[in-house]
Amino acid sequence: MTKAVFFDIDGTLINIHHNRTSISPLVKKAIRELRAAGHHTFIASGRPWAYLSAELTQEDLFDGYVLMNGAVVILDGQVIFRQDMPAQTVKEMVDLAESHGLEYILESQPKVYLRQEFKGLENVYRKIDIDVDQFVRDFDLSDVHAAKLEFLCDTPGADGVFEKLLSWPGVTGLIDPTLRKYMELYAADISKATGIQRALNYLQIPLENSFAFGDGLNDMEMMGTVGHALVMGNAGPELKSLAEHVLPTVDEDGVAEGIYRYILKRI
Numbered sequence: 001m002t003k004a005v006f007f008d009i010d011g012t013l014i015n016i017h018h019n020r021t022s023i024s025p026l027v028k029k030a031i032r033e034l035r036a037a038g039h040h041t042f043i044a045s046g047r048p049w050a051y052l053s054a055e056l057t058q059e060d061l062f063d064g065y066v067l068m069n070g071a072v073v074i075l076d077g078q079v080i081f082r083q084d085m086p087a088q089t090v091k092e093m094v095d096l097a098e099s100h101g102l103e104y105i106l107e108s109q110p111k112v113y114l115r116q117e118f119k120g121l122e123n124v125y126r127k128i129d130i131d132v133d134q135f136v137r138d139f140d141l142s143d144v145h146a147a148k149l150e151f152l153c154d155t156p157g158a159d160g161v162f163e164k165l166l167s168w169p170g171v172t173g174l175i176d177p178t179l180r181k182y183m184e185l186y187a188a189d190i191s192k193a194t195g196i197q198r199a200l201n202y203l204q205i206p207l208e209n210s211f212a213f214g215d216g217l218n219d220m221e222m223m224g225t226v227g228h229a230l231v232m233g234n235a236g237p238e239l240k241s242l243a244e245h246v247l248p249t250v251d252e253d254g255v256a257e258g259i260y261r262y263i264l265k266r267i
Contacts, residue, residue, distance in 0.1 A: 003209045003263060005034055006044040006066065006196055006222065007255065009056070011215035012232055015250045021129040022055060030259040031061050037264060042066060042199060044192045046184060046218050048107040048148065049074075051130050069186050069218055070195030071147035072109045073202075081198045082109055084145040085187055086170075093149060093165060093185070094141060100161045102153050105135075106146040113139050113146075120152045124182075148186040156180035174217055193221035211263055213247075213255050215239065230258040 007013055013023050023031075034041055043056060044066040056062065064075040073081040090106070097104045103118040114121060116137040125132050157163060157180045165185060166173055173185035192212075200210055208227040212219070215232035216239070223229040223242040231243035232254050240246055245262055247254035260266045 001209055002203075002205060003034075003039040003211060004042065004196075004200055004203060004205045005039060005259075005263065006042045006192075006199075006210070006212040006226065007031075007062075008192075008212075008214035008216065008219055008222075009043060009045045009047060011234060011250055012213050013250070013255060015234075016128040018251065020251070021053070023061075024253050024256075026253045026256045028059075028061065030256040030264075033264060034259055035060075035063070039263070040064070040203060040205070042196075044196060044212065044214070044219075044222060045069075046148075048072070048112055049110040050107070050112040050134055051125070053129065053131075064199060066192055066195035066199060067109070068107055068148040070190040070192050070198075071186055073195045073198050075199060075202055079109065080202050081195070082147070083187060083190055084108070084147045085149075087142075087145070089168065089170065090144070090146050090149065091141060093168065096161065096165065097151055100153075100158060102151050102158055102161060104152075105150045106141075106144050107148040107150070108144060108146050111136050113137075113144050118152075121150070124152065148184060151183045151185075153181050158183075191221035192219060193225035196222060196225060211258075213258060215250065228262065230262060 014021055040063045042064045043062050046069045048068050066073050071083050103121045106113040113136045122132050162175050162183045170188050171185050172188040176182040210226040211228040212222045212226040213230045215235040229242050229244045231239050231246050233249040247258045
């Protein structure tokens with residue numbers, strides 16, 4: 001029976017905190033064996049298309065992509081679902097951010113938009129090998145259709161601005177729990193889970209034949225939805241509580257073990 005397998009990126013396939021920005025050869029081999037066995041493989045990430053490396057898009061590892069926490073779903077090179085945030089909401093959020101000196105990036109499909117003067121966010125992306133040179137740096141906000149926004153500030157929580165943004169009607173998101181200087185926002189009615197359900201419906205694959213690998217808080221809905229939740233050993237207790245199986249960590253190539261042990265069942 002054909003299976004659909006969804007992979008988070010950060011903390012699952014790679015570890016940006018340890019400067020490991022490429023997928024290990026062992027994990028690549030396992031993913032290719034999944035595809036050779038006739039199964040479908042997907043990225044399921046908070047990242048937009050512009051943040052994906054050539055390794056993720058050009059090496060025939062993945063059939064499709066659930067991006068920006070479900071705002072865009074791509075299968076076989078075609079966008080089968082896209083949901084942008086309301087233009088007025090984006091404008092009001094940007095106005096609030098600018099009035100408090102916050103940096104922001106607007107994520108769309110396939111481009112992202114970052115003001116030339118926002119060097120803080122630029123440096124964040126450069127440090128994790130995202131190709132900032134492909135970003136649009138000069139733009140008119142009225143021409144942008146954004147599905148997700150990210151913000152960066154100098155003080156924890158931006159002195160209350162992050163909480164105000166997070167309480168916006170119709171919006172949800174995450175504040176970095178460590179330094180509380182980074183935040184992402186997207187529509188409240190989407191998640192990786194809704195994106196996965198759209199992909200499964202399109203391919204006519206039953207939910208019980210779906211698997212997900214992940215480690216972060218934005219994987220909660222995904223793990224609570226798929227047929228089989230495979231959680232990385234480096235995940236927090238909230239996500240591990242939803243796991244069918246807890247795997248070794250990303251640095252221990254936990255994805256490869258999960259594929260071979262629980263999907264292909266070769267070990």
